[in-house]
Amino acid sequence: MVRVLLTGATGFLGGAVLHQALSRRDGTEWVCLVRCATAEQGRQRIAARLSRFTDPFTAQRLARTVEVVPGDFTRADLDADPRLDSVTHVLHLAADTSWWGEERVSRTNHDGTLALARRARGMPGLVRFLHVSTAMICGAEAPSLVEEAAYPSREARHLVAYTVSKAAAETSLAGSFADLPIVVARPSIVVGHSMLGAAPSSSILWVIRAADRLRLVPCAPESAVDIVPVDWVADSLLGLLRKPSLAHTLYHLSAGEGARARWADLMRAFAAADPAGGPRDDFARFDLAADRVLLRRRFAETFGLDGSLKQAMLRAVRAYYAFCSLDLTFSNARLLAEGLAPPPPFTDYLKVCLANAPDIAEQFADDLDMFVAPAPSSAPGPALPRTASA
Ligand SMILES: NC(=O)c1ccc[n+]([C@@H]2O[C@H](COP(=O)([O-])OP(=O)(O)OC[C@H]3O[C@@H](n4cnc5c(N)ncnc54)[C@H](OP(=O)(O)O)[C@@H]3O)[C@@H](O)[C@H]2O)c1
Numbered sequence: 073m074v075r076v077l078l079t080g081a082t083g084f085l086g087g088a089v090l091h092q093a094l095s096r097r098d099g100t101e102w103v104c105l106v107r108c109a110t111a112e113q114g115r116q117r118i119a120a121r122l123s124r125f126t127d128p129f130t131a132q133r134l135a136r137t138v139e140v141v142p143g144d145f146t147r148a149d150l151d152a153d154p155r156l157d158s159v160t161h162v163l164h165l166a167a168d169t170s171w172w173g174e175e176r177v178s179r180t181n182h183d184g185t186l187a188l189a190r191r192a193r194g195m196p197g198l199v200r201f202l203h204v205s206t207a208m209i210c211g212a213e214a215p216s217l218v219e220e221a222a223y224p225s226r227e228a229r230h231l232v233a234y235t236v237s238k239a240a241a242e243t244s245l246a247g248s249f250a251d252l253p254i255v256v257a258r259p260s261i262v263v264g265h266s267m268l269g270a271a272p273s274s275s276i277l278w279v280i281r282a283a284d285r286l287r288l289v290p291c292a293p294e295s296a297v298d299i300v301p302v303d304w305v306a307d308s309l310l311g312l313l314r315k316p317s318l319a320h321t322l323y324h325l326s327a328g329e330g331a332r333a334r335w336a337d338l339m340r341a342f343a344a345a346d347p348a349g350g351p352r353d354d355f356a357r358f359d360l361a362a363d364r365v366l367l368r369r370r371f372a373e374t375f376g377l378d379g380s381l382k383q384a385m386l387r388a389v390r391a392y393y394a395f396c397s398l399d400l401t402f403s404n405a406r407l408l409a410e411g412l413a414p415p416p417p418f419t420d421y422l423k424v425c426l427a428n429a430p431d432i433a434e435q436f437a438d439d440l441d442m443f444v445a446p447a448p449s450s451a452p453g454p455a456l457p458r459t460a461s462a
Contacts, residue, residue, distance in 0.1 A: 075101040075158055076313065077195075079145045079188065080165030081138075082106060084273045085204070085262065087121035088306035089163065094122075094134040102138040103155060105145055105166075114140040124272040125265075146184030148191040161313055162192055162201040167238070170442045171391060174233040181237035182244060189249045200253050202313045207258040207298070207324050207402040208395065209239040216296070217329070218402045220258070220322040231394050257312055259305050260298040260326035260402045261395075266416050269424040272302060274435030277425055279392040281432050282385075284342045284349065286370050290360040293336035295399035298327045299418040311412045320406050328404030331417040338419065345423035360393050367393075375433060385436045388443045 076093075080086035081104040093100065108114035119128075119135035126134070143151050145166050168180035185203065192201050210218045211228030224239040245254055263276045270277055276299075283289060308325045312318065327333070333341075339352040358366055371377065371386050408414055429435060 073101070074099070074160055074314070075103060076161045076163055077103045077105060077156060077159040078163045078165065079105050080167065080204075082117045082121050083165060083169075084275055085259070085302060085305060085309075086165045087118075087124060088265070088272060088302040089165070089309055090118065090138070091122055091125040091134070092303065092306045093310055094137055103141055103159060104138050105141050105143050105148065107144055108140070108142045111140040111142060114142055125268065144184075145188045146180055147187060148184075149187040151191060156191065157195060158197060159192075159195045160197050160199055162188070162195075162198065163204070163309065163313055164188055164202065165204045165309075167204075169234060171232040171234045172443070177234050177237045178240070181234070182240045185241040186244055186248070189245060189252060189254075192249075192252055198253060200255060200313060202309065203241070203245060203254055203256050204309070205238045205242050205256050205258045206235060207260040207326055207400075208235045209242065209258070210400070210402075211235065212394075212398060214398070214400060216399050216401060218324070218400055220320070220324055220403070220406060232391070254321065255312060255318060256322045257309055258322070258324050258326075258402070260300055260324065262302050262305055263299045263418060264301055264421065264425040265303050266301040266421040267303065267424065269421070269427055270429045270435065274429065274438040276392070276439065277429070278432050278435035278439065279389055279396075280338070281426075281429065281435070282375070282389055283393075283396070284339070284346075284352070285374050285432065286367075286389075287352070287355050288358050288367065288370055289335050289355060290358060290393045290397040291335065291399055292357060293339070293355065294334050295397065296332040296334050296401050297338070297396055297418075298332050298400060298402050300325060300327050300331075300415045301418075301421060304413070304415045308407060308412050308415075311410070312407075315410060318410060323407050323410075324402040324404050325407060326402035326404045327415055327417065328408070329401055330404075331415050332401045333418045337417075338422075341419040341422045345426050360390070360397055364390075381433060381436070381440075384440065384443050385433060388436065388439060391443070 081090050106114035115135050119131045122134050123131035141153055168177045210223045211230050213229050224242050230236045264270055265272050305325050339355050343352040
């Protein structure tokens with residue numbers, strides 16, 4: 073019997089994993105730890121996320137097949153719910169993905185992950201704890217081809233508190249939980265779905281579209297960006313979760329050298345997918361640190377700078393550009409050596425992403441939470457866990 077505890081089912085990657093896993097109907101039991109007041113409310117939150125991948129009726133039907141445990145993973149060590157004891161696999165996706173809420177992201181992503189790991193010690197049949205981190209823990213000064221084993225590194229210069237917290241979680245898991253069967257998966261930049269395009273989420277897609285409209289890139293046209301689609305990430309996570317033995321405990325889920333996109337290729341792909349947007353031979357390289365005025369002016373001309381949404385969008389463009397300019401490719405040789413399928417290049421499915429894409433500023437709404445100051449509690453009424461026994 074395979075019984076998977078999933079955290080983050082109401083998020084972008086969690087929805088993709090659940091949709092693909094439940095559609096397979098392979099007898100696996102899925103237990104979702106969801107922030108909600110009642111199990112039914114949690115189920116409806118899962119159904120809402122699944123409906124981005126399928127029709128509402130199927131989303132409801134699939135959501136009925138999972139067990140919902142109301143709870144907050146950051147307090148999982150206090151959760152004595154016996155339904156967690158019989159778990160055989162943990163897929164830990166949940167995280168605070170906002171970039172700037174330093175203390176809160178650290179509490180959630182580092183301390184919370186350790187709380188979940190402590191709870192996992194009370195799962196006697198556990199065969200794998202797949203912790204989802206991020207390839208960006210390498211920081212801003214990594215070599216252009218990044219290998220898994222070089223990170224986390226004390227020397228890494230992080231651009232945002234989010235990656236600090238993810239790196240710290242990896243370090244603490246490795247240092248204090250060697251008794252658990254932990255494997256770490258590090259996705260690179262997840263954009264769109266190779267068949268559903270932007271329907272499941274517009275996260276990050278909007279900024280690449282904005283770069284196209286602004287005709288400005290903060291790096292050389294031959295610089296690479298490592299982008300993968302969410303359905304491929306979901307399949308790869310399911311592969312790593314279930315493969316009986318793995319050669320390593322750390323894997324990039326990334327485009328790698330075979331599928332990375334160079335900005336020049338992206339510009340050509342935009343021109344082919346969206347000829348109405350005009351020729352793309354007027355892209356200019358600019359200096360992100362020195363040319364703030366140029367970016368602001370071009371942004372105002374292209375999108376307008378009226379209102380707080382547009383101002384937040386400009387701040388977010390700057391922040392994302394800082395990552396886009398790093399020219400990083402994350403090696404996926406380990407993953408491919410496990411026999412898992414390679415990802416499609418972003419340029420191959422860009423057209424699908426543009427086909428059903430709404431206005432760019434509207435798409436930015438999918439990432440807005442990442443760029444606002446953290447509120448004391450953004451959770452929809454988390455259920456109190458049962459009394460501790462662990
Ligand atoms: N998206 C990417 O490009 C990308 C790239 C690399 C790595 N990753 C990693 O992949 C994972 C999933 O990312 P995502 O893009 O799917 O994130 P997301 O859409 O922001 O979803 C985050 C999920 O975590 C849940 N969560 C947060 N705090 C929680 C708590 N205290 N208790 C229970 N659940 C909690 C959220 O639940 P609520 O709905 O209740 O808020 C939501 O389901 C993260 O670990 C992220 O670091 C993502």
